Amino acid sequence: METxxxxxxxxxxxxxxxxxxxPRPESHLIAILHKAQSLYGYLSNAVMDEVSEAMNIPAAxxxxxxxxxxxxxLKPKGKHTIAVCLGTACYxxxxxxxxxxxKEELKIGMGETTQDGLFTLxxxxxxxxxxxxxxxxxxxxxxxxxxxxxxxxxxxxxxxxR
Numbered sequence: 301m302e303t304x305x306x307x308x309x310x311x312x313x314x315x316x317x318x319x320x321x322x323p324r325p326e327s328h329l330i331a332i333l334h335k336a337q338s339l340y341g342y343l344s345n346a347v348m349d350e351v352s353e354a355m356n357i358p359a360a361x362x363x364x365x366x367x368x369x370x371x372x373x374l375k376p377k378g379k380h381t382i383a384v385c386l387g388t389a390c391y392x393x394x395x396x397x398x399x400x401x402x403k404e405e406l407k408i409g410m411g412e413t414t415q416d417g418l419f420t421l422x423x424x425x426x427x428x429x430x431x432x433x434x435x436x437x438x439x440x441x442x443x444x445x446x447x448x449x450x451x452x453x454x455x456x457x458x459x460x461x462r
Contacts, residue, residue: 308339309350316354326357329365333372342373378413378420380458383437387426394447395434399423401448402436405455418459 319328352359366372413420432444
């Protein structure tokens with residue numbers, strides 16, 4: 301019986317095989333890393349080693365590309381991504397206090413994921429909702445006019461949805 305891991309590995313392998321037929325297979329590295337991340341959720345060392353071997357590209361080069369572009373994740377992300385806006389309008393209206401309440405509630409720092417894998421915390425410089433400041437975006441949903449208590453209540457509601 302084929303596992304999800306086997307299916308993902310096969311799909312990535314097929315994608316890399318198509319890329320190898322190109323006159324310059326190494327030029328497809330970013331596309332391959334995007335594909336790998338979409339399949340696995342992040343780029344593990346094992347996946348980068350697999351790409352290195354299959355594409356005959358040094359692992360150090362792959363690591364350099366993966367760490368250079370902010371889009372790539374080298375650690376698993378939570379089910380929900382929380383982006384706290386720290387832009388000027390949000391900051392002036394109390395975003396720092398909202399952020400501290402979120403960090404305390406989740407017991408994680410910026411860029412970290414909760415132990416239960418539910419939340420990953422990130423900062424944003426501007427979410428484009430300055431009129432609602434301070435704001436937090438969870439996945440694709442914006443929450444505005446936040447106080448530390450409102451932010452914690454929203455997180456508790458997400459936890460109840462589990």
